[in-house]
Amino acid sequence: MSKRIALSDSNISVNLPSEINTANYNVIANFEDKLEKYLGEKKHVVALNSGTSAIHLALILSGVTEGDEVLCQSFTYIATANPILYQKAKPIFIDSELDTWNICPKHLEKAILDRIAKGKKPKAIIIVHLYGMPCKIDEIVAIAKKYQIILIEDAAEALGSMYKEQKCGTFGDFSIFSFNNNKIVSSFGGGVLVCNSIKEKEEAIFLATQAKDKSEYYSHSRLGFNYRMSIVSALIGTEELSCLNDYVSARIANHQNYESLLDGVKGVSLFKENDDFIKSNHWLSCILIDSKASKFTNKSLRDQFEKENIESRPLWKPLHLQPIFKNDAFYGGNVANNLFQKGLCLPSSAHLTKNDFNRISNSIQKFL
């Protein structure tokens, strides 16, 4: 047969690898396959343009709509909670506990009981493995089961982290990963939704591609989105996934370097695993500084680092303290806020050199 005359081929003139052409959707399927193989047989992965859109689709597939309540870890990046607002639902924020810095199971259960007493059972729970540290999964899964609430696992920062030999991102009714540039594996922007059935995967793809009905013409009966991953991102993501183990090892090595570098520095504690069945990917190495015992604060250390061209960042500011969420409910105390007040994220790239660590160490030594 003669070559098909296309309606509108793309006019890309730059030289690209041959796999990249605008119609090669196999590239996206390959990326999904690779992640499915990594996560295990029973998981069904949908490649999307961001982790945020993955959370949004998880909420839609969970049936969250206007006026519904969604329980959400407060101590996290804004992207965890924004999709709750996209659905015109109400976030109910929960404080952290000190072992993992993640959602506190006790406050979570209290919140559920209180919301039920107030007349409305929350539709979903969003948990996070912050900075790669697995949250108290057994306790939380038990609570979600007990009250029959859908569990959404935001594993954006936790690709490669393990809990009792099981991979983070495989515990939720839905889970998500991000492949944004700053995450442990990058696809130059991207995310995935992890589902437990093919049916959910198919629905997610349908919604992510403008909800086109099966029809001979363009027909739409549901609200859709333009959320599918690009072919370029999928190709890069597939290649980069092969490096996951190396990247995780590098981040763990950073953590170990900080452990020795900070040994004996008074008032400073490194964020680490509190149980041996937990393995963090140590996406970011973080510290807490007790200003009473230390010669510096997170602010003065950050200023000092900045002078020497070393980048550090504050911890996430808890969402219940963000102006945009000021009218939303919060259950807990001051744990997340205290972490925010005392903490700092240290340089954590996978390619830090011995010399970089010496510069960081010398910078800290100036206070001592």
Ligand SMILES: *Cc1c(COP(=O)(O)O)cnc(C)c1O
């Ligand atoms: C990065 C991140 C997201 C969102 O991912 P994007 O791909 O940037 O949309 C969600 N949750 C957490 C905890 C993140 O760190």
